[in-house]
Amino acid sequence: MKKIFWGIVFISVALIGSYKGYLWYQVYQQLSEVKEQVAPFAMVKYGWIYSTFDGEVGVRDIKITPYLLKGTISIDELSLKAKDAMALLSLGDKFAQRTPPEELRIKTTNMSFPLDGRFEELLNSLDVSSDITHSGDGFNPFGVYSCGDTASVKGPELIAMGYDRFTVSSEVGYRFNFRAERLVFDATVDSESMGRSEFSVDVGVSGRDIYDVVRSNTLPVINRATWRFNDNGFYRRLSFYCSKKTETERPRYVEQAAQEWDADLKDHGITLNASLVDTYRDYILDGGLLNVEVSPDRGIDYSSLSLFSANDIISMLNVRIMLNGVLLPDLSLTIDEQQFSTTTDDGQPLTGGDVTSTDSAEALVVVKSYQETEIEEAAEFLKRRALIELDTGKRVEGMIILVDEHFVELEQIVAGGKVSYPLRKRNITSFKVWR
Secondary structure, eight states, X not given: OHHHHHHHHHHHHHHHHHHHHHHHHHHHHHHHHHHHHHTTTEEEEOOEEEEOTTSEEEEEEEEEEETTSSSOXXXXXXXXXXXXXXXXXXXXXXXXXXXXXXXXXXXXXXXXXXXXXXXXXXXXXHOTTTTOOTTTTOOOTTSOOSSTTOOSOOHHHHHHTTOOEXXXXXXXXXXXXXXXXXXXXXXXXXXXXXXXXXXXXXXXXXXXXXXXXXXXXXXXXXXXXXXXXXXXXXXXXXXXXXXXXXXXXXXHHHHHHHHHHHHHHHHTTEEEXXXXXXXXXXXHHHOOEEEEEXXXXXXXXXXXXXXSOHHHHHHHHTEEEEETTEEOSOOOEXXXXXXXXXXXXXXXXXXXXXXXXXXXXXXXXXXXXXXXXXXXXXGGGTTSEEEEEETTSOEEEEEEEEEOSSEEEEEEEETTEEEEEEEEGGGEEEEEEEO
16 A cells, blocks of 8 residues: 555656656756847846746746846746646647647736936837927827927936836736637736736637637627726826926926827817817826726627718727726717828828829729619628618618618617617618628
């Protein structure tokens, strides 16, 4: 009996040792390759490699010292977590076969570097928008307004605002369940005193693995999406910095910044209602918690959203925005489609005339319109916009939501909700579909 007992103990210890040893060796090999690849540019050191029986493996106490910079990038912990221990063991083979696992999470804890020396130069060199000024050449609705020559926050601004290091932790992951036809993605980025952002989206998909989802021609169905951002006092610091720089009282600076932001949006075809502008002003004055939630109506044809107005889309997506626990009651806005669509990414309007490619070939322009359609084909255009004329002369426009033997039902979005119109086929004299 003792032999059996000690045999079980020995086998258990051997299995544990094999599991830990295999994972340690795999991570060690990967780290050795990384150190070899970056050796000409930086020195990499790390403390120890660890693994757990719930499917996590990681590295602690990482130090990266670029030779051209004065400081060191430190990372307390970098880890990867699979669904369980077996999934973690098979992770390498899955990646080699280009088959992603059903569940994966990557976490970085306290990545930190000083905001002095050449780190500032490095950050500026990585900023793709550094060549875009705020004089009207570029459009950034999340930029810095009415703050002199400051159009975005970089190293010098952060230092002036009282930050001496940049420290950030992040966690990104997904869970895929092909039986439930669901893919849940979530991400958290938390920077000390600079804001914490949490994003989550739950979508309905089809396929047996992630690659099936990616290759599918069917758009995923968004069940729910949320975004939470807590500025952790960042905007208060920014408003103090800008008011001091422009020699303006802080409330006055905030008022000017809100007006300039609103004017910039209008210049690009977006007109917000007054309450949204006031909310923006309140947020850059005192900051706080911003919560955005989207829970779309069932059966939305996302490929046809371009046919609806911005307010219709907001209603269909059931967008809810809360600032510091208070729900924003009015999210209405107006978009000048011609002005919005004829503005390039660098903020310059397109000139008149035909758009040509670099080889002077003529561009192919496809223009959608209401086209006369046989009423017997109505079922083929569910979730499409339609324009129907009745024998009484009345015209009804809306989205097709139901077709049966005798009726076509259209749905319209109106103030306060939706209204549907069941229309008898025998009373329809003209049936046009937007396509």
